[in-house]
Amino acid sequence: MGERYDVIRADFTWVDGAMRPGLAVAVSPRTGRIVRVAPPEQLFGPDMGEEIVFAGRALFPGCVNVHSHAFQVLLRGRADHAPSFRHWVDEHMYPLVCGLDDEDLETAMLLAFADMLRHGYTAVGEFFYLHNGPDGEPDEVERAALAIETARRVGLRVALVRTLYDQGERPAQRRFREPPARAIERTRALAARYADDPFVRVLPAPHSLHGASGDLIAAGAALAAELGTNMHIHIAEQEHDLALSRERYGTTPLRALDRLGVVNERLVVVHGCWLEHEEWELLGARGGGLAYNPLANMFLGDGVTDLPYALRAGVRVGLGSDGPGGNNGVDPFAEMRAADLLQRVTRRRMGVIDEAARAAPRPLGAVPLFTLATEGSAGLLGFEAGRIAEGWACDLIAVDYSDLALQPHHGLEMPTLLHNMIHTGSSRSWITDVVVGGRVVLRDRQLTTVAPEQLRARIARLERGR
Template identity: 35%
Template sequence: MRETIDLLICPRWIIPVEPAGVTLENHALAVRHGKILAILPVDEARARYQPVSLVELAQHVLIPGLVNLHAHAAMNLFRGTADDLPLMRWLQEAIWPAESRHVCAEFVRDGTLLAAAEMLRGGVTTCNDMYFHPEAAAQAFASAGMRAVVGMVLMEFPTPWASDADDYLRKGLAARDQWRNHPCISFSIAPHAPYTVSDSSFQRARALADELELPIHVHIHETANEIRDSLAEHGMRPLARLAKLGVLGENLIGVHAVHLDHTDIELLAHHGCSVAHCPSSNMKLGSGMAPVTELLAAGIRVGLGSDGAASNNRIDIFQEMRHAALLAKVRTLDAAALPAHAALHMATLGGAQALGLDAQIGSLLPGKCADLCAVDLGSILTQPCFDPVSHLVYVAGREYVTHVWINGEPRVDKGLTLLQISDKQLLRIVSVWHTRFAN
């Protein structure tokens, strides 16, 4: 008698990511109670299991759900409003003034829901977010059925959301308390950047992160000006300052990490920090190219982030994989600098490890959550296919994602995002915000 399970997926290929470098052909993945039960040859799976749902994907590759290690999801509503500016002019002349006029809980909820739809359709199942009104962001991610780590933003100066560092932390912790028992929503401490956060606030962030066992999510070494300003104000580089303050540690995710010298890399490695590499945003803002190969060689965990749609202008981890691989080759003048398997690892298990979620997600192992993404490689535009991992990084884009599951539940089916709100309703919401911005 066959064993009853919830879901059996039979793709042409499975890329488990763990163990590294493996491609399985003509295997099936079995799901029960939201967890991966087994990966085994198709014939054996059909003989052993009686699935409630059987999904046949004859030309597809099945991979772990992608992890977006750094995003400002609500900023999808600012997409295309501030192009072709360097970081500080982009912030000071465009983004901060726009935020002061428009950001509220409704803005964050609507923008995050729009971003969640974009990410899900692009195979992203987990997002590490950083923005204001975390309670509204959590609501949107939960409505979309998406896994998210929501940042409790910390700054010194007032914004429409909070007045000072104490207010940011009080409101962030209240949001965490509200959502602390949700199975897919967790939180991080998110001090914005060294140039917006004081020494005492960084130390409070470290103490809270230790007490509550949360990640620290911070922009670091994004531009050359950031380094120069820190040397002028503090007499040391930003990472050295954070090391002196005791902020660096295994739960710290440093975002961008573009301008690093040998000592900076040694600090990150010594303290077990992780890096969120955002190649498209770094290129668009003219910030530079992160030394990814040196980070990986030093044993530093590296994941991929999109940043916000206002500085990218898309939340597309397939694009980040391709850009990461190509930029590494250009930067080092070495075509083997970042192979396709390494780029896929960064987009999946690397991000999960950085978040401390690798026991649950990031690879396809029995016992892990069934966060899955199926990509159709049967199109004439993806033929011939000799190596599906190569195609995932260098050929296929997010438009080839057809199915996404989170905890074994479908979130995208045959290319259609399954949200509690329809695309038509979402477009009406976006139209309202577009009109507000124009007036």
């Protein structure tokens, strides 16, 4: 192969939609990409460096969290029983925002990102909007860079989905708001700062129809085209978003974006719980995407996104956790399970997602839900990740297939093991090791990047100060 490579192997490896024994993964330490997948004896040679063996394990591509607000992890347990979404925002999320200094913000992100890693996420799309200081005044601190550096410190690949926000008069919204020209320039500068880092992407993200003006949404789309990235935006999460869209734009949310000229192959809508069939068809025809967060939508009482219709319409779909405080968990397999079961109970029958996947114009593999949570999410963030194949990011999870929660698996060559992973228990019980870019960041269920006792001490200091 001509340059040094390391070799990672386990008993079985998920390749091309099947569990395959007797394969190993060669990874370039320089690029963090897979250079070959082959039997191990074909990889032994003078250019081989370290050999990493996960005995009694099965290797899968790592999952990608397409949508996160990591700081909201500090709402866990405090806002679970809010009577409404509006109350959750006004009485819990906004007060948290107003009282969060940079040290607390870093602690929250360390906790959330570490939790993601332990549950099998290897990359995250961090939709970040705490741009100004706690007093709401603009300063020169680029807190989005703090989010990037914290994710990398934990070991995650990260797409910083930098929010553009110029609307709103509530005190907490002062932390989010920026003049449009400043928002665009700082996003452009952040992208330039990390342009050469293969583990980082920077994407512009007008917050929503209520958080960003039409001019800023259009400017965000232009910046995405300039940077060669996608543009993410919250739309149609809550039913009242429909009335707001009609009040401001005289039409439904996606049609409003179409009037602004931004519905194209770069557009990724977040949530979309209340989009109409014609809107899904428009989004699919233009090559757009959906960042779907089923558990958070359930937790916050948002509604049920018509995922089957979106898939049939050709919409590119990824799965995310949303903010941990609007979910209380960051388990990608729980998201897959929720995405499936929501459609079953809504339509009162089984097999809904599989049927939609077969009818979708985009191939979704042997286990469609897993494809959405890996390749699907990665594509919406601009990463070549989510597949164990030459040229792709070497982001892997090792699974203890002897775990009782995964029994019986009826022969490991079948996809039954992966079905059990989606529909049984918590991934914390059977994910033992995680690799990002060829680097082991979780070994034998222990983080190699962040000491748990130090993180607990930071959380204790934060709690004493609140």
